Amino acid sequence: MARLPQQQQSINERYGPHPAFSTGVRLATGIEPDRVVKTHCCFCGQQCGIELKVKDDVVIGFEPREDFAFNRGMLCPKGVKRYLQGAHPDRLLTALARDESAPGGFRPMSYEEAVRRTASEINRIQSEHGRDAFAILSGASLTTEKAYLMGKFARVCLRTSNIDYNGRLCMVSAAAGNKKAFGIDRAANPWSDILDAEVVWISGANVAECAPITTNYVWQARERGARIIVVDPRITPIARTCDLFLPIKPGRDIALFNGILNLMIEHDWLDRDFIDNHTVGFEALAESVREWTPRRTAEVTGIAERAIRQAAEWWGRAKTSFLMHARGIEHHSHGVQNVLGAINIVLASGRIGRPGCGYATITGQGNGQGGREHGQKCDQLPGARDISNPEHRAYIADVWGVDADDIPGPGVDAYEIFRRIDRGEVRGLLSICFNPKVSLPDNNFVARMLDKLEFYVAIDFFLNETAQHADLVLPGSLHEEDEGVVTQIEGRVIKINKAVDPPGEARQDWRIIQDLAHALGRPQGFTFSDPGEIFEELRLASKGGVADYSGITYEKIERQGGVFWPCTDENHPGTPRLFEPGSWNPVARGAGPFYFPDGRARFNIAPYTPPTEDVDDEYPLMLTTGRVVSQFLSGTQTRRIGPLVEQYPEPRIELHPQLAEKLGIRDGDWATAETRRGAITLRAHVVKTIRPDTIFIPYHWPGRQSANQLTIAAQDPISKIPEYKVCAARLSVRKAGASTEQTETNGTNGRI
Numbered sequence: 001m002a003r004l005p006q007q008q009q010s011i012n013e014r015y016g017p018h019p020a021f022s023t024g025v026r027l028a029t030g031i032e033p034d035r036v037v038k039t040h041c042c043f044c045g046q047q048c049g050i051e052l053k054v055k056d057d058v059v060i061g062f063e064p065r066e067d068f069a070f071n072r073g074m075l076c077p078k079g080v081k082r083y084l085q086g087a088h089p090d091r092l093l094t095a096l097a098r099d100e101s102a103p104g105g106f107r108p109m110s111y112e113e114a115v116r117r118t119a120s121e122i123n124r125i126q127s128e129h130g131r132d133a134f135a136i137l138s139g140a141s142l143t144t145e146k147a148y149l150m151g152k153f154a155r156v157c158l159r160t161s162n163i164d165y166n167g168r169l170c171m172v173s174a175a176a177g178n179k180k181a182f183g184i185d186r187a188a189n190p191w192s193d194i195l196d197a198e199v200v201w202i203s204g205a206n207v208a209e210c211a212p213i214t215t216n217y218v219w220q221a222r223e224r225g226a227r228i229i230v231v232d233p234r235i236t237p238i239a240r241t242c243d244l245f246l247p248i249k250p251g252r253d254i255a256l257f258n259g260i261l262n263l264m265i266e267h268d269w270l271d272r273d274f275i276d277n278h279t280v281g282f283e284a285l286a287e288s289v290r291e292w293t294p295r296r297t298a299e300v301t302g303i304a305e306r307a308i309r310q311a312a313e314w315w316g317r318a319k320t321s322f323l324m325h326a327r328g329i330e331h332h333s334h335g336v337q338n339v340l341g342a343i344n345i346v347l348a349s350g351r352i353g354r355p356g357c358g359y360a361t362i363t364g365q366g367n368g369q370g371g372r373e374h375g376q377k378c379d380q381l382p383g384a385r386d387i388s389n390p391e392h393r394a395y396i397a398d399v400w401g402v403d404a405d406d407i408p409g410p411g412v413d414a415y416e417i418f419r420r421i422d423r424g425e426v427r428g429l430l431s432i433c434f435n436p437k438v439s440l441p442d443n444n445f446v447a448r449m450l451d452k453l454e455f456y457v458a459i460d461f462f463l464n465e466t467a468q469h470a471d472l473v474l475p476g477s478l479h480e481e482d483e484g485v486v487t488q489i490e491g492r493v494i495k496i497n498k499a500v501d502p503p504g505e506a507r508q509d510w511r512i513i514q515d516l517a518h519a520l521g522r523p524q525g526f527t528f529s530d531p532g533e534i535f536e537e538l539r540l541a542s543k544g545g546v547a548d549y550s551g552i553t554y555e556k557i558e559r560q561g562g563v564f565w566p567c568t569d570e571n572h573p574g575t576p577r578l579f580e581p582g583s584w585n586p587v588a589r590g591a592g593p594f595y596f597p598d599g600r601a602r603f604n605i606a607p608y609t610p611p612t613e614d615v616d617d618e619y620p621l622m623l624t625t626g627r628v629v630s631q632f633l634s635g636t637q638t639r640r641i642g643p644l645v646e647q648y649p650e651p652r653i654e655l656h657p658q659l660a661e662k663l664g665i666r667d668g669d670w671a672t673a674e675t676r677r678g679a680i681t682l683r684a685h686v687v688k689t690i691r692p693d694t695i696f697i698p699y700h701w702p703g704r705q706s707a708n709q710l711t712i713a714a715q716d717p718i719s720k721i722p723e724y725k726v727c728a729a730r731l732s733v734r735k736a737g738a739s740t741e742q743t744e745t746n747g748t749n750g751r752i
Helices: 006-015 077-087 111-129 144-158 172-182 191-196 212-223 253-266 272-278 282-288 294-301 305-317 335-349 390-400 414-422 443-452 509-519 531-542 554-560 642-647 657-663
Strands: 035-040 049-055 058-064 095-098 106-109 134-138 163-165 199-203 227-231 244-246 321-325 358-361 428-432 455-460 472-475 484-487 492-496 621-626 652-655 670-674 679-686 694-698 727-733
Touching: 035 492, 049 077, 058 077, 077 642, 095 111, 106 111, 111 134, 111 428, 111 455, 111 472, 111 509, 134 144, 134 414, 144 163, 144 484, 144 509, 144 531, 163 414, 172 335, 191 212, 191 358, 199 212, 199 305, 212 227, 227 305, 244 305, 253 282, 253 294, 253 305, 253 335, 272 335, 294 305, 305 335, 321 335, 335 358, 390 531, 414 443, 484 531, 492 554, 652 670, 657 679, 657 727
Parallel strands: 134 163, 134 428, 199 227, 199 321, 227 244, 321 358, 428 455, 455 472, 621 694, 652 679
Antiparallel strands: 035 049, 049 058, 095 106, 095 472, 484 492, 621 727, 652 694, 670 679, 670 727
16 A cells, blocks of 8 residues: 555654654654643653653654652653654554455455455354364463453453463463462562562563663662672673673573572571461472582583572571572473563562562563463453363453353463464354464474465454455554553553544454454443443452452542552552561451462472473584564564664674684674574674573564574463573574575585
């Protein structure tokens, strides 16, 4: 579609070319907005406060919000530029139907016709192949109201068990580990507790690039005397200012945590009273870690023994401490075990549930927390209820006005849905806010499965790489075009406020879902007039569950600047810090602060297992993947924002100078990384901030630049999270004259 969207034309005519796609050009100065809307950033789980400036129903600028307690006016590069995406010429303004004869492979279609055809195809596939033949893949950047509605749509309207979400690629190992240890899945502390910690331990979290405002909390703690320990295969920006850096081999985190615990036990750096009165299982765990001597821990992790001893002493002897981790320890085939190892050293110290003492998992996606609590996860019902529990099913069935037996049982994870497509068990798919062709491992397989579907419909605001395989595309809404709640990194429920209307024939996502339910002839339960009505039902559905939002209202959120769940009634202030002595929860009912019937936390034995695919003579390097500061997830939004693209225009292969010298690779040379699944040729980035046995590639780009062509589809047996953070690889310099799109495969000269 060559012509500019209507919204883009209005900006050009009034204010000149928009900097989102005209690099070097800025909007005219001195334009006064009609109004300023207080809301939040659309990207990571920090959900920083932001004000959007609106003129003539177009977002023309931004201001940081000084009044939001988390970021207090600070923003990262993505937050500063996020407002530019709305006027991009790629913005979808109409529904699209696949038409190979049309430019770009699609032709415009009326919204109403697209909804009718989608409903017809869903009915056809389910009548011919069964209800589970149609699947839904949803997103963790949706508001909680939309996430709730997606789960209800799948289970009430379609009655399919096959629903999962892209949080499967993000937080599920942390969620599983938290539930096993604490009985609840939520960051245990507000970030203000970081400031009073004597030791801050950061494992597998590139905080400065992935959660930049969190860096300020760490630096404030350091200014107040805290020691900072960072564990990572790369010297990330936060590691450059830490007190102790532990350069771990990818995939060996549980060995480190077991070794630290063994030293804590040896030196009696333990809180025996806490262990005896508030936990279960310590003696068995202590026996299991006896083999993890400092020497063995050093051999397995690649960290010097003296550094391991230093880390254990600082952690063990501290009076207050805060441990946080992210995908670096979770994206593994044993990610849950890594998380449990981290929790074990927190519980052994007894430093949790009081000021300055905490534990947190850093949420990656905008609503990674709220998005998994209320029903779009394959095994969960609203309120973080277990879909296999008869009592939980009965309660939700009553809220929804259906028979409990009509609610499908647990489904499968997002990657397994693609395996079911391969086996012919899933024939149709609806996706929203998900770009699996870029974000799933071994993504050439994913692309083949998308083409194997009988019918695929995507809901999005840009035609992302996955949607390009769709039969129909329905134009959805940007963050600022709707309202609702999200739950940010600390467990604080906040309010997203609508700033502008969707352009053209685009619709708010919840309206699209309801329109589909009506077109299917199943409108019961899908007659909400606005997100507020959806939230009122969600409050009821969550009541009495672990993730209890029943005491939260839109008004209360605005009045308090956010409400920490659980919040059990409208007089309840919320729960900023979990597990405080004497705190009440619906599971323990006064027996103790943790969410088990006896109120005690669980130590869990976490045995070490190596990565699924370790190095060998043929593939002697470890490949790990991650983010850069100016890009976000699969890049659907950030790759369309000019200043962010300028900051990091293309992915590079990061390698150590020792490795570069061995292979004859100079900084900026073309080099090819290869695994057993594929190859990628990119510019080399030679840095001293990575292990010499490891290479790093950011994953935000599609096609021949996609790192996930290389990653392995191995999954954690509990969380089903993929092992993005380590697989065996080799590297070669591209020979003169060779195509940058091909890998040199003949001979071994210049390859490792």
